[in-house]
Amino acid sequence: MKKVPLIFAILSITLFAGCKKSDSTNSTPYTCTTCKTTPDAKAANDGSSKGIYKGVVIGSSGTITFDIANNGTAISAVMIIDGVTVNLTSSVTWVSGQPYVADFTGTLSGSAVTIRFSVGLSGGTPTVTSSTIPGHPNASVTIIKETSSGLVECFEGTYSTTLPETGTFNIILSRTLATWAGVARKTGANATSTAGSGSIVNNKLIDPSQNNNSIGTVSGDDLNGSFLDGNGKTVTITGKRTL
Secondary structure, rough: HHHHHHHHHHHHHHHHHHHHHHHHOOOOOOOOOOOOOOOOOOOHHOOOOOEHHHHHHEEOOOEEEEEEOOOOEEEEEEEEOOOOEEEEEOOOOOOOOOOOOEEEEEEOOOOEEEEEEOOOOOOOOEOOOOOOEOOOOOOOOEEEEEOEEEEEEEEEEEEEEOOOOOEEEEEEEEEOOOOOEEEEEEOOOOOOOOEEEEEOOOOOOEHHOOEEEEEEEEOEEEEEEEEOOOOOEEEEEEEEOOO
């Protein structure tokens, strides 16, 4: 009879260990179920101001997609900021061989939104030159052109440092083209700053300004990493793909 408690204890430990192992094994990685896996951009528009342009918004945080007559003549944009979708339209038609500059308008919480979009005649230097987004003063929008062979992905995230300091850290990247660019804004600040750019090697974001070291790793739709800033402080970044 003295052996019964010991056997029971061993059995309990085994069952507990088995449950713990099962919990970790069954953890599901984050997946952006609304994100595209292939480019929307048409090959005929790769060298034109027509096409698809994607970007990130800081102030607070979000994403935006411009569709400039990518599949016909329709022109529109969709911004998602803090989880709220804003549909935008423009009355300016696209003209062959010309740069495209237009105000995109819509409403957010009953108030008018205006975002001015500009792009060169060959699709170069796409820019949001100004924006009025109610509840999001001093918002900054960073965009790039998607091509038929280069899917553009947008990650929204945060950063923290051992300074200490915290803020928003958003990244645009193309795994096909093996390039990335980041933007950041300190919590409570009004200005957005560039947060590095570079190549992607074996899913690692390589930053030339960091002696070609990695600042983070893209794993599926997750982004995580850490690096030292110019003051020797550790910067930790984390983000998830939302576009």
